[in-house]
Amino acid sequence: MLQVEGLSKTYNKSSRARVRAVNNVSFSVEKGQIVSLIGESGSGKSTIGNMVLQLTKPSSGRILFGNQDITRQRSRSSLKEYYRKVQGVFQDPFSTFNPIFRVDRVFAILHREFFPNEAAEAWQQRVEAALLSVGLTPAAVCGAYCHQLSGGQLQRILIARALLLEAELLVADEIISMLDASTRIDVLNLLGEMRERGLSMMFVTHDLSLGYYISDRVIILYKGVMVESGNTQTVFSDPQHPYSRSLLEAVPRLDVRWDELPPRPASRHEAAMFNPDCDKGSPRMEQIGEDHWIAVRDCLPGTEL
Ligand SMILES: Nc1ncnc2c1ncn2[C@@H]1O[C@H](COP(=O)(O)OP(=O)(O)O)[C@@H](O)[C@H]1O
Ligand SMILES: [Mg+2]
Structure with a gap:
Protein backbone atom coordinates (compact mmCIF):
# COMPACT_ATOMS: atom_id res chain seq x y z
CA MET A 1 0.00 0.00 0.00
CA LEU A 2 2.66 2.52 1.07
CA GLN A 3 6.24 2.13 -0.01
CA VAL A 4 8.98 4.46 1.09
CA GLU A 5 12.20 4.12 -0.86
CA GLY A 6 15.53 5.72 0.01
CA LEU A 7 13.85 8.72 1.59
CA SER A 8 16.08 11.56 2.80
CA LYS A 9 15.47 15.06 4.07
CA THR A 10 18.10 17.67 4.72
CA TYR A 11 17.18 20.98 6.30
CA ASN A 12 19.36 24.02 5.74
CA VAL A 25 15.00 5.40 4.94
CA SER A 26 13.03 2.59 3.24
CA PHE A 27 10.03 0.64 4.50
CA SER A 28 6.52 -0.36 3.52
CA VAL A 29 3.11 -0.50 5.14
CA GLU A 30 0.69 -3.20 4.00
CA LYS A 31 -3.07 -3.07 4.10
CA GLY A 32 -4.43 -3.49 7.62
CA GLN A 33 -0.97 -3.21 9.15
CA ILE A 34 0.22 -0.92 11.91
CA VAL A 35 3.84 0.09 11.50
CA SER A 36 5.49 2.15 14.23
CA LEU A 37 8.37 4.54 13.79
CA ILE A 38 10.16 4.51 17.12
CA GLY A 39 13.05 6.68 18.24
CA GLU A 40 13.95 9.40 20.66
CA SER A 41 13.13 13.04 20.09
CA GLY A 42 14.87 14.43 17.00
CA SER A 43 15.33 11.06 15.29
CA GLY A 44 13.34 12.15 12.23
CA LYS A 45 10.02 10.43 12.92
CA SER A 46 7.77 13.45 12.36
CA THR A 47 9.74 14.49 9.28
CA ILE A 48 9.00 11.07 7.73
CA GLY A 49 5.31 11.38 8.70
CA ASN A 50 5.14 14.87 7.22
CA MET A 51 6.70 13.71 3.96
CA VAL A 52 4.13 10.90 3.70
CA LEU A 53 1.40 13.49 4.35
CA GLN A 54 2.94 15.71 1.64
CA LEU A 55 3.47 18.53 4.11
CA THR A 56 7.23 18.44 3.59
CA LYS A 57 9.06 17.75 0.34
CA PRO A 58 11.73 15.02 0.43
CA SER A 59 15.31 15.95 -0.56
CA SER A 60 15.56 12.58 -2.29
CA GLY A 61 13.84 9.24 -2.49
CA ARG A 62 10.35 8.15 -3.45
CA ILE A 63 7.05 7.59 -1.68
CA LEU A 64 4.72 5.23 -3.51
CA PHE A 65 1.08 4.98 -2.53
CA GLY A 66 -0.72 2.27 -4.49
CA ASN A 67 2.18 2.25 -6.98
CA GLN A 68 1.98 5.99 -7.68
CA ASP A 69 4.91 8.20 -6.77
CA ILE A 70 3.22 10.87 -4.69
CA THR A 71 6.32 13.04 -4.51
CA ARG A 72 5.76 13.85 -8.19
CA GLN A 73 2.08 14.67 -8.20
CA ARG A 74 1.30 17.98 -6.55
CA SER A 75 -1.75 19.30 -8.40
CA ARG A 76 -4.65 20.42 -6.24
CA SER A 77 -6.93 17.64 -7.45
CA SER A 78 -4.40 14.87 -6.92
CA LEU A 79 -3.65 16.18 -3.42
CA LYS A 80 -7.35 16.19 -2.61
CA GLN A 87 -5.16 11.25 6.79
CA GLY A 88 -2.99 12.63 9.58
CA VAL A 89 -3.64 12.92 13.28
CA PHE A 90 -1.12 15.07 15.09
CA GLN A 91 0.40 15.47 18.49
CA ASP A 92 -0.59 19.11 18.47
CA PRO A 93 -4.10 19.02 16.98
CA PHE A 94 -4.70 22.68 17.86
CA SER A 95 -2.74 23.76 14.80
CA THR A 96 -4.90 21.59 12.51
CA PHE A 97 -8.13 23.39 13.37
CA ASN A 98 -9.14 26.99 12.89
CA PRO A 99 -9.84 28.01 16.49
CA ALA A 120 -27.72 16.72 4.52
CA GLU A 121 -29.69 14.39 6.76
CA ALA A 122 -27.77 11.26 5.80
CA TRP A 123 -24.50 13.14 6.24
CA GLN A 124 -25.51 14.38 9.67
CA GLN A 125 -26.29 10.82 10.72
CA ARG A 126 -22.93 9.62 9.51
CA VAL A 127 -21.16 12.43 11.39
CA GLU A 128 -22.96 11.53 14.59
CA ALA A 129 -22.16 7.85 14.20
CA ALA A 130 -18.49 8.64 13.59
CA LEU A 131 -18.34 10.93 16.65
CA LEU A 132 -20.00 8.30 18.82
CA SER A 133 -17.57 5.65 17.67
CA VAL A 134 -14.60 7.78 18.80
CA GLY A 135 -16.25 8.25 22.18
CA LEU A 136 -17.53 11.82 21.70
CA THR A 137 -21.05 13.05 22.36
CA PRO A 138 -22.21 14.72 19.11
CA ALA A 139 -24.49 17.20 20.86
CA ALA A 140 -21.69 18.28 23.19
CA VAL A 141 -18.95 18.81 20.60
CA CYS A 142 -20.75 19.97 17.46
CA GLY A 143 -21.75 23.35 18.82
CA ALA A 144 -18.39 23.98 20.47
CA TYR A 145 -15.60 26.12 19.05
CA CYS A 146 -12.41 24.20 18.38
CA HIS A 147 -10.48 26.24 20.95
CA GLN A 148 -12.92 25.12 23.64
CA LEU A 149 -12.03 21.45 23.20
CA SER A 150 -9.15 19.52 24.73
CA GLY A 151 -6.28 18.14 22.67
CA GLY A 152 -7.60 14.62 23.17
CA GLN A 153 -11.06 15.63 21.90
CA LEU A 154 -9.54 17.30 18.83
CA GLN A 155 -7.46 14.20 18.09
CA ARG A 156 -10.59 12.11 18.26
CA ILE A 157 -12.36 14.50 15.89
CA LEU A 158 -9.49 13.94 13.45
CA ILE A 159 -9.95 10.18 13.79
CA ALA A 160 -13.71 10.63 13.19
CA ARG A 161 -12.82 12.61 10.08
CA ALA A 162 -10.64 9.75 8.83
CA LEU A 163 -13.54 7.34 9.51
CA LEU A 164 -15.95 9.50 7.52
CA LEU A 165 -13.55 9.71 4.61
CA GLU A 166 -13.02 5.96 4.81
CA ALA A 167 -9.31 6.68 4.73
CA GLU A 168 -6.96 3.83 3.88
CA LEU A 169 -3.90 5.05 5.76
CA LEU A 170 -3.71 7.01 8.98
CA VAL A 171 -0.49 8.76 9.93
CA ALA A 172 -0.67 9.22 13.70
CA ASP A 173 2.08 11.35 15.23
CA GLU A 174 2.46 10.91 19.01
CA ILE A 175 -1.29 10.93 19.37
CA ILE A 176 -1.66 8.92 22.53
CA SER A 177 0.79 10.89 24.63
CA MET A 178 -1.53 13.77 25.42
CA LEU A 179 -4.59 11.70 26.25
CA ASP A 180 -5.54 10.90 29.81
CA ALA A 181 -5.29 7.29 30.92
CA SER A 182 -8.92 6.28 30.37
CA THR A 183 -9.22 7.93 26.95
CA ARG A 184 -5.94 6.29 25.97
CA ILE A 185 -7.42 2.82 26.23
CA ASP A 186 -10.52 3.90 24.28
CA VAL A 187 -8.45 5.37 21.47
CA LEU A 188 -6.10 2.36 21.37
CA ASN A 189 -9.10 0.04 21.15
CA LEU A 190 -10.60 2.20 18.43
CA LEU A 191 -7.37 2.08 16.42
CA GLY A 192 -7.39 -1.71 16.84
CA GLU A 193 -10.94 -1.87 15.49
CA MET A 194 -10.01 0.35 12.56
CA ARG A 195 -7.18 -2.01 11.72
CA SER A 200 -3.37 0.82 7.73
CA MET A 201 -1.47 3.00 10.14
CA MET A 202 1.88 4.64 10.44
CA PHE A 203 2.27 5.23 14.11
CA VAL A 204 4.94 7.70 15.21
CA THR A 205 5.97 7.38 18.83
CA ASP A 216 2.65 -5.32 13.78
CA ARG A 217 6.05 -4.08 12.66
CA VAL A 218 8.48 -1.57 14.09
CA ILE A 219 11.16 0.64 12.61
CA ILE A 220 13.76 1.94 15.01
CA LEU A 221 15.35 5.24 14.05
CA TYR A 222 18.46 6.87 15.37
CA LYS A 223 19.47 10.32 14.13
CA GLY A 224 17.46 9.94 10.94
CA VAL A 225 18.88 6.51 10.12
CA MET A 226 16.98 3.22 10.33
CA VAL A 227 18.92 0.96 12.65
CA GLU A 228 16.58 -2.00 12.96
CA SER A 229 13.20 -3.08 11.67
CA GLY A 230 10.94 -6.07 11.60
CA ASN A 231 8.16 -7.96 13.30
CA THR A 232 7.40 -6.28 16.64
CA GLN A 233 7.76 -9.45 18.74
CA THR A 234 11.04 -10.38 17.08
CA VAL A 235 12.64 -6.95 17.43
CA PHE A 236 11.53 -6.46 21.04
CA SER A 237 12.49 -9.95 22.18
CA ASP A 238 15.80 -10.11 20.33
CA PRO A 239 17.09 -6.64 19.43
CA GLN A 240 20.40 -6.82 17.59
CA HIS A 241 21.51 -3.26 16.92
CA PRO A 242 23.39 -1.63 19.82
CA TYR A 243 21.07 1.36 19.72
CA SER A 244 17.87 -0.70 19.88
CA ARG A 245 19.44 -2.77 22.65
CA SER A 246 20.24 0.27 24.74
CA LEU A 247 16.80 1.73 24.04
CA LEU A 248 15.06 -1.48 25.12
CA GLU A 249 17.31 -2.12 28.08
CA ALA A 250 16.52 1.35 29.41
CA VAL A 251 12.92 0.26 29.89
CA PRO A 252 12.39 -1.36 33.29
CA ARG A 253 10.87 -4.81 33.01
CA LEU A 254 8.21 -5.59 35.52
CA ASP A 255 8.55 -9.33 35.21
CA VAL A 256 12.30 -9.70 35.79
CA ARG A 257 14.71 -8.28 38.32
CA TRP A 258 17.38 -6.40 36.39
CA ASP A 259 20.20 -8.36 38.05
CA GLU A 260 18.58 -11.59 36.86
CA LEU A 261 18.69 -10.61 33.21
CA PRO A 262 21.17 -12.81 31.38
CA PRO A 263 24.31 -10.98 30.24
CA ARG A 264 24.07 -10.30 26.53
CA PRO A 265 27.12 -10.98 24.40
CA ALA A 266 28.18 -8.05 22.21
CA SER A 267 26.62 -8.46 18.80
CA ARG A 268 28.65 -8.54 15.60
CA HIS A 269 27.20 -5.16 14.76
CA GLU A 270 28.18 -3.69 18.08
CA ALA A 271 31.72 -4.82 17.43
CA ALA A 272 31.65 -3.32 13.92
CA MET A 273 30.72 0.07 15.30
CA PHE A 274 33.96 0.34 17.23
CA ASN A 275 36.29 -1.40 14.82
CA PRO A 276 38.44 1.00 12.76
CA ASP A 277 38.45 -1.50 9.88
CA CYS A 278 34.72 -1.11 9.46
CA ASP A 279 33.05 1.53 7.37
CA LYS A 280 31.81 4.56 9.26
CA GLY A 281 29.62 5.72 6.40
CA SER A 282 25.93 5.08 5.79
CA PRO A 283 24.98 1.58 6.87
CA ARG A 284 22.94 -0.79 4.72
CA MET A 285 20.06 -2.97 5.89
CA GLU A 286 20.82 -6.67 6.14
CA GLN A 287 18.18 -9.33 6.66
CA ILE A 288 18.97 -11.42 9.72
CA GLY A 289 15.67 -13.27 10.23
CA GLU A 290 12.34 -13.94 8.55
CA ASP A 291 11.16 -10.40 9.23
CA HIS A 292 14.13 -8.87 11.00
CA TRP A 293 16.49 -6.32 9.47
CA ILE A 294 19.42 -4.49 10.92
CA ALA A 295 21.73 -1.69 9.78
CA VAL A 296 25.21 -3.04 9.24
CA ARG A 297 28.49 -1.49 8.27
CA ASP A 298 30.75 -3.17 5.78
CA CYS A 299 34.11 -4.21 7.22
CA LEU A 300 37.36 -4.87 5.39
CA PRO A 301 37.63 -8.50 4.28
CA GLY A 302 39.13 -10.63 7.03
CA THR A 303 38.26 -8.26 9.88
CA GLU A 304 37.77 -10.27 13.07
CA LEU A 305 34.75 -9.18 15.05
N1 LIG B 1 11.42 22.69 9.70
C1 LIG B 1 12.62 22.33 10.15
N2 LIG B 1 13.71 23.12 9.93
C2 LIG B 1 14.94 22.73 10.36
N3 LIG B 1 15.18 21.62 11.05
C3 LIG B 1 14.15 20.80 11.32
C4 LIG B 1 12.81 21.12 10.90
N4 LIG B 1 11.98 20.12 11.30
C5 LIG B 1 12.77 19.22 11.95
N5 LIG B 1 14.05 19.64 11.97
C6 LIG B 1 15.19 18.90 12.56
O1 LIG B 1 15.19 17.59 12.02
C7 LIG B 1 15.50 16.62 13.00
C8 LIG B 1 14.38 15.60 13.10
O2 LIG B 1 13.22 16.22 13.62
P1 LIG B 1 11.82 15.48 13.78
O3 LIG B 1 11.49 14.81 12.50
O4 LIG B 1 10.86 16.46 14.31
O5 LIG B 1 12.16 14.38 14.88
P2 LIG B 1 11.19 13.55 15.86
O6 LIG B 1 9.79 13.66 15.36
O7 LIG B 1 11.73 12.17 15.82
O8 LIG B 1 11.35 14.15 17.22
C9 LIG B 1 15.76 17.41 14.29
O9 LIG B 1 17.15 17.60 14.40
C10 LIG B 1 15.04 18.71 14.06
O10 LIG B 1 15.66 19.75 14.77
MG1 LIG C 1 8.07 14.34 16.38
Whole structure:
Protein backbone atom coordinates (compact mmCIF):
# COMPACT_ATOMS: atom_id res chain seq x y z
CA MET A 1 0.00 0.00 0.00
CA LEU A 2 2.66 2.52 1.07
CA GLN A 3 6.24 2.13 -0.01
CA VAL A 4 8.98 4.46 1.09
CA GLU A 5 12.20 4.12 -0.86
CA GLY A 6 15.53 5.72 0.01
CA LEU A 7 13.85 8.72 1.59
CA SER A 8 16.08 11.56 2.80
CA LYS A 9 15.47 15.06 4.07
CA THR A 10 18.10 17.67 4.72
CA TYR A 11 17.18 20.98 6.30
CA ASN A 12 19.36 24.02 5.74
CA LYS A 13 19.69 25.64 9.13
CA SER A 14 21.83 28.43 7.71
CA SER A 15 24.01 28.84 4.64
CA ARG A 16 26.61 26.58 6.27
CA ALA A 17 24.83 24.35 8.78
CA ARG A 18 22.68 21.52 7.46
CA VAL A 19 20.69 18.92 9.36
CA ARG A 20 20.22 15.45 7.88
CA ALA A 21 16.86 14.87 9.53
CA VAL A 22 16.14 11.68 7.55
CA ASN A 23 18.80 9.62 5.85
CA ASN A 24 18.03 6.93 3.28
CA VAL A 25 15.00 5.40 4.94
CA SER A 26 13.03 2.59 3.24
CA PHE A 27 10.03 0.64 4.50
CA SER A 28 6.52 -0.36 3.52
CA VAL A 29 3.11 -0.50 5.14
CA GLU A 30 0.69 -3.20 4.00
CA LYS A 31 -3.07 -3.07 4.10
CA GLY A 32 -4.43 -3.49 7.62
CA GLN A 33 -0.97 -3.21 9.15
CA ILE A 34 0.22 -0.92 11.91
CA VAL A 35 3.84 0.09 11.50
CA SER A 36 5.49 2.15 14.23
CA LEU A 37 8.37 4.54 13.79
CA ILE A 38 10.16 4.51 17.12
CA GLY A 39 13.05 6.68 18.24
CA GLU A 40 13.95 9.40 20.66
CA SER A 41 13.13 13.04 20.09
CA GLY A 42 14.87 14.43 17.00
CA SER A 43 15.33 11.06 15.29
CA GLY A 44 13.34 12.15 12.23
CA LYS A 45 10.02 10.43 12.92
CA SER A 46 7.77 13.45 12.36
CA THR A 47 9.74 14.49 9.28
CA ILE A 48 9.00 11.07 7.73
CA GLY A 49 5.31 11.38 8.70
CA ASN A 50 5.14 14.87 7.22
CA MET A 51 6.70 13.71 3.96
CA VAL A 52 4.13 10.90 3.70
CA LEU A 53 1.40 13.49 4.35
CA GLN A 54 2.94 15.71 1.64
CA LEU A 55 3.47 18.53 4.11
CA THR A 56 7.23 18.44 3.59
CA LYS A 57 9.06 17.75 0.34
CA PRO A 58 11.73 15.02 0.43
CA SER A 59 15.31 15.95 -0.56
CA SER A 60 15.56 12.58 -2.29
CA GLY A 61 13.84 9.24 -2.49
CA ARG A 62 10.35 8.15 -3.45
CA ILE A 63 7.05 7.59 -1.68
CA LEU A 64 4.72 5.23 -3.51
CA PHE A 65 1.08 4.98 -2.53
CA GLY A 66 -0.72 2.27 -4.49
CA ASN A 67 2.18 2.25 -6.98
CA GLN A 68 1.98 5.99 -7.68
CA ASP A 69 4.91 8.20 -6.77
CA ILE A 70 3.22 10.87 -4.69
CA THR A 71 6.32 13.04 -4.51
CA ARG A 72 5.76 13.85 -8.19
CA GLN A 73 2.08 14.67 -8.20
CA ARG A 74 1.30 17.98 -6.55
CA SER A 75 -1.75 19.30 -8.40
CA ARG A 76 -4.65 20.42 -6.24
CA SER A 77 -6.93 17.64 -7.45
CA SER A 78 -4.40 14.87 -6.92
CA LEU A 79 -3.65 16.18 -3.42
CA LYS A 80 -7.35 16.19 -2.61
CA GLU A 81 -7.69 12.63 -3.88
CA TYR A 82 -4.67 11.68 -1.78
CA TYR A 83 -6.05 13.25 1.40
CA ARG A 84 -9.23 11.32 0.99
CA LYS A 85 -7.18 8.15 1.38
CA VAL A 86 -4.37 9.30 3.65
CA GLN A 87 -5.16 11.25 6.79
CA GLY A 88 -2.99 12.63 9.58
CA VAL A 89 -3.64 12.92 13.28
CA PHE A 90 -1.12 15.07 15.09
CA GLN A 91 0.40 15.47 18.49
CA ASP A 92 -0.59 19.11 18.47
CA PRO A 93 -4.10 19.02 16.98
CA PHE A 94 -4.70 22.68 17.86
CA SER A 95 -2.74 23.76 14.80
CA THR A 96 -4.90 21.59 12.51
CA PHE A 97 -8.13 23.39 13.37
CA ASN A 98 -9.14 26.99 12.89
CA PRO A 99 -9.84 28.01 16.49
CA ILE A 100 -12.73 30.27 15.55
CA PHE A 101 -14.57 27.52 13.65
CA ARG A 102 -17.23 25.52 15.36
CA VAL A 103 -16.88 21.76 15.06
CA ASP A 104 -20.00 21.45 12.90
CA ARG A 105 -18.39 23.83 10.42
CA VAL A 106 -15.38 21.50 10.17
CA PHE A 107 -17.74 18.69 9.16
CA ALA A 108 -19.76 20.97 6.86
CA ILE A 109 -16.55 21.71 4.92
CA LEU A 110 -15.81 18.00 4.70
CA HIS A 111 -19.33 17.40 3.38
CA ARG A 112 -19.02 20.12 0.75
CA GLU A 113 -15.51 19.15 -0.34
CA PHE A 114 -15.78 15.38 -0.46
CA PHE A 115 -19.44 14.33 -0.45
CA PRO A 116 -21.37 17.13 -2.20
CA ASN A 117 -24.03 14.70 -3.42
CA GLU A 118 -24.85 13.24 -0.03
CA ALA A 119 -28.14 14.52 1.44
CA ALA A 120 -27.72 16.72 4.52
CA GLU A 121 -29.69 14.39 6.76
CA ALA A 122 -27.77 11.26 5.80
CA TRP A 123 -24.50 13.14 6.24
CA GLN A 124 -25.51 14.38 9.67
CA GLN A 125 -26.29 10.82 10.72
CA ARG A 126 -22.93 9.62 9.51
CA VAL A 127 -21.16 12.43 11.39
CA GLU A 128 -22.96 11.53 14.59
CA ALA A 129 -22.16 7.85 14.20
CA ALA A 130 -18.49 8.64 13.59
CA LEU A 131 -18.34 10.93 16.65
CA LEU A 132 -20.00 8.30 18.82
CA SER A 133 -17.57 5.65 17.67
CA VAL A 134 -14.60 7.78 18.80
CA GLY A 135 -16.25 8.25 22.18
CA LEU A 136 -17.53 11.82 21.70
CA THR A 137 -21.05 13.05 22.36
CA PRO A 138 -22.21 14.72 19.11
CA ALA A 139 -24.49 17.20 20.86
CA ALA A 140 -21.69 18.28 23.19
CA VAL A 141 -18.95 18.81 20.60
CA CYS A 142 -20.75 19.97 17.46
CA GLY A 143 -21.75 23.35 18.82
CA ALA A 144 -18.39 23.98 20.47
CA TYR A 145 -15.60 26.12 19.05
CA CYS A 146 -12.41 24.20 18.38
CA HIS A 147 -10.48 26.24 20.95
CA GLN A 148 -12.92 25.12 23.64
CA LEU A 149 -12.03 21.45 23.20
CA SER A 150 -9.15 19.52 24.73
CA GLY A 151 -6.28 18.14 22.67
CA GLY A 152 -7.60 14.62 23.17
CA GLN A 153 -11.06 15.63 21.90
CA LEU A 154 -9.54 17.30 18.83
CA GLN A 155 -7.46 14.20 18.09
CA ARG A 156 -10.59 12.11 18.26
CA ILE A 157 -12.36 14.50 15.89
CA LEU A 158 -9.49 13.94 13.45
CA ILE A 159 -9.95 10.18 13.79
CA ALA A 160 -13.71 10.63 13.19
CA ARG A 161 -12.82 12.61 10.08
CA ALA A 162 -10.64 9.75 8.83
CA LEU A 163 -13.54 7.34 9.51
CA LEU A 164 -15.95 9.50 7.52
CA LEU A 165 -13.55 9.71 4.61
CA GLU A 166 -13.02 5.96 4.81
CA ALA A 167 -9.31 6.68 4.73
CA GLU A 168 -6.96 3.83 3.88
CA LEU A 169 -3.90 5.05 5.76
CA LEU A 170 -3.71 7.01 8.98
CA VAL A 171 -0.49 8.76 9.93
CA ALA A 172 -0.67 9.22 13.70
CA ASP A 173 2.08 11.35 15.23
CA GLU A 174 2.46 10.91 19.01
CA ILE A 175 -1.29 10.93 19.37
CA ILE A 176 -1.66 8.92 22.53
CA SER A 177 0.79 10.89 24.63
CA MET A 178 -1.53 13.77 25.42
CA LEU A 179 -4.59 11.70 26.25
CA ASP A 180 -5.54 10.90 29.81
CA ALA A 181 -5.29 7.29 30.92
CA SER A 182 -8.92 6.28 30.37
CA THR A 183 -9.22 7.93 26.95
CA ARG A 184 -5.94 6.29 25.97
CA ILE A 185 -7.42 2.82 26.23
CA ASP A 186 -10.52 3.90 24.28
CA VAL A 187 -8.45 5.37 21.47
CA LEU A 188 -6.10 2.36 21.37
CA ASN A 189 -9.10 0.04 21.15
CA LEU A 190 -10.60 2.20 18.43
CA LEU A 191 -7.37 2.08 16.42
CA GLY A 192 -7.39 -1.71 16.84
CA GLU A 193 -10.94 -1.87 15.49
CA MET A 194 -10.01 0.35 12.56
CA ARG A 195 -7.18 -2.01 11.72
CA GLU A 196 -9.65 -4.92 11.78
CA ARG A 197 -11.58 -3.05 9.11
CA GLY A 198 -8.49 -2.90 6.92
CA LEU A 199 -7.15 0.55 7.78
CA SER A 200 -3.37 0.82 7.73
CA MET A 201 -1.47 3.00 10.14
CA MET A 202 1.88 4.64 10.44
CA PHE A 203 2.27 5.23 14.11
CA VAL A 204 4.94 7.70 15.21
CA THR A 205 5.97 7.38 18.83
CA HIS A 206 8.84 7.82 21.26
CA ASP A 207 6.98 5.54 23.66
CA LEU A 208 8.39 2.02 23.39
CA SER A 209 5.62 0.29 25.32
CA LEU A 210 3.01 1.89 23.10
CA GLY A 211 4.92 0.84 19.99
CA TYR A 212 5.10 -2.69 21.37
CA TYR A 213 1.44 -2.77 22.27
CA ILE A 214 0.02 -1.45 19.04
CA SER A 215 2.20 -2.38 16.10
CA ASP A 216 2.65 -5.32 13.78
CA ARG A 217 6.05 -4.08 12.66
CA VAL A 218 8.48 -1.57 14.09
CA ILE A 219 11.16 0.64 12.61
CA ILE A 220 13.76 1.94 15.01
CA LEU A 221 15.35 5.24 14.05
CA TYR A 222 18.46 6.87 15.37
CA LYS A 223 19.47 10.32 14.13
CA GLY A 224 17.46 9.94 10.94
CA VAL A 225 18.88 6.51 10.12
CA MET A 226 16.98 3.22 10.33
CA VAL A 227 18.92 0.96 12.65
CA GLU A 228 16.58 -2.00 12.96
CA SER A 229 13.20 -3.08 11.67
CA GLY A 230 10.94 -6.07 11.60
CA ASN A 231 8.16 -7.96 13.30
CA THR A 232 7.40 -6.28 16.64
CA GLN A 233 7.76 -9.45 18.74
CA THR A 234 11.04 -10.38 17.08
CA VAL A 235 12.64 -6.95 17.43
CA PHE A 236 11.53 -6.46 21.04
CA SER A 237 12.49 -9.95 22.18
CA ASP A 238 15.80 -10.11 20.33
CA PRO A 239 17.09 -6.64 19.43
CA GLN A 240 20.40 -6.82 17.59
CA HIS A 241 21.51 -3.26 16.92
CA PRO A 242 23.39 -1.63 19.82
CA TYR A 243 21.07 1.36 19.72
CA SER A 244 17.87 -0.70 19.88
CA ARG A 245 19.44 -2.77 22.65
CA SER A 246 20.24 0.27 24.74
CA LEU A 247 16.80 1.73 24.04
CA LEU A 248 15.06 -1.48 25.12
CA GLU A 249 17.31 -2.12 28.08
CA ALA A 250 16.52 1.35 29.41
CA VAL A 251 12.92 0.26 29.89
CA PRO A 252 12.39 -1.36 33.29
CA ARG A 253 10.87 -4.81 33.01
CA LEU A 254 8.21 -5.59 35.52
CA ASP A 255 8.55 -9.33 35.21
CA VAL A 256 12.30 -9.70 35.79
CA ARG A 257 14.71 -8.28 38.32
CA TRP A 258 17.38 -6.40 36.39
CA ASP A 259 20.20 -8.36 38.05
CA GLU A 260 18.58 -11.59 36.86
CA LEU A 261 18.69 -10.61 33.21
CA PRO A 262 21.17 -12.81 31.38
CA PRO A 263 24.31 -10.98 30.24
CA ARG A 264 24.07 -10.30 26.53
CA PRO A 265 27.12 -10.98 24.40
CA ALA A 266 28.18 -8.05 22.21
CA SER A 267 26.62 -8.46 18.80
CA ARG A 268 28.65 -8.54 15.60
CA HIS A 269 27.20 -5.16 14.76
CA GLU A 270 28.18 -3.69 18.08
CA ALA A 271 31.72 -4.82 17.43
CA ALA A 272 31.65 -3.32 13.92
CA MET A 273 30.72 0.07 15.30
CA PHE A 274 33.96 0.34 17.23
CA ASN A 275 36.29 -1.40 14.82
CA PRO A 276 38.44 1.00 12.76
CA ASP A 277 38.45 -1.50 9.88
CA CYS A 278 34.72 -1.11 9.46
CA ASP A 279 33.05 1.53 7.37
CA LYS A 280 31.81 4.56 9.26
CA GLY A 281 29.62 5.72 6.40
CA SER A 282 25.93 5.08 5.79
CA PRO A 283 24.98 1.58 6.87
CA ARG A 284 22.94 -0.79 4.72
CA MET A 285 20.06 -2.97 5.89
CA GLU A 286 20.82 -6.67 6.14
CA GLN A 287 18.18 -9.33 6.66
CA ILE A 288 18.97 -11.42 9.72
CA GLY A 289 15.67 -13.27 10.23
CA GLU A 290 12.34 -13.94 8.55
CA ASP A 291 11.16 -10.40 9.23
CA HIS A 292 14.13 -8.87 11.00
CA TRP A 293 16.49 -6.32 9.47
CA ILE A 294 19.42 -4.49 10.92
CA ALA A 295 21.73 -1.69 9.78
CA VAL A 296 25.21 -3.04 9.24
CA ARG A 297 28.49 -1.49 8.27
CA ASP A 298 30.75 -3.17 5.78
CA CYS A 299 34.11 -4.21 7.22
CA LEU A 300 37.36 -4.87 5.39
CA PRO A 301 37.63 -8.50 4.28
CA GLY A 302 39.13 -10.63 7.03
CA THR A 303 38.26 -8.26 9.88
CA GLU A 304 37.77 -10.27 13.07
CA LEU A 305 34.75 -9.18 15.05
N1 LIG B 1 11.42 22.69 9.70
C1 LIG B 1 12.62 22.33 10.15
N2 LIG B 1 13.71 23.12 9.93
C2 LIG B 1 14.94 22.73 10.36
N3 LIG B 1 15.18 21.62 11.05
C3 LIG B 1 14.15 20.80 11.32
C4 LIG B 1 12.81 21.12 10.90
N4 LIG B 1 11.98 20.12 11.30
C5 LIG B 1 12.77 19.22 11.95
N5 LIG B 1 14.05 19.64 11.97
C6 LIG B 1 15.19 18.90 12.56
O1 LIG B 1 15.19 17.59 12.02
C7 LIG B 1 15.50 16.62 13.00
C8 LIG B 1 14.38 15.60 13.10
O2 LIG B 1 13.22 16.22 13.62
P1 LIG B 1 11.82 15.48 13.78
O3 LIG B 1 11.49 14.81 12.50
O4 LIG B 1 10.86 16.46 14.31
O5 LIG B 1 12.16 14.38 14.88
P2 LIG B 1 11.19 13.55 15.86
O6 LIG B 1 9.79 13.66 15.36
O7 LIG B 1 11.73 12.17 15.82
O8 LIG B 1 11.35 14.15 17.22
C9 LIG B 1 15.76 17.41 14.29
O9 LIG B 1 17.15 17.60 14.40
C10 LIG B 1 15.04 18.71 14.06
O10 LIG B 1 15.66 19.75 14.77
MG1 LIG C 1 8.07 14.34 16.38
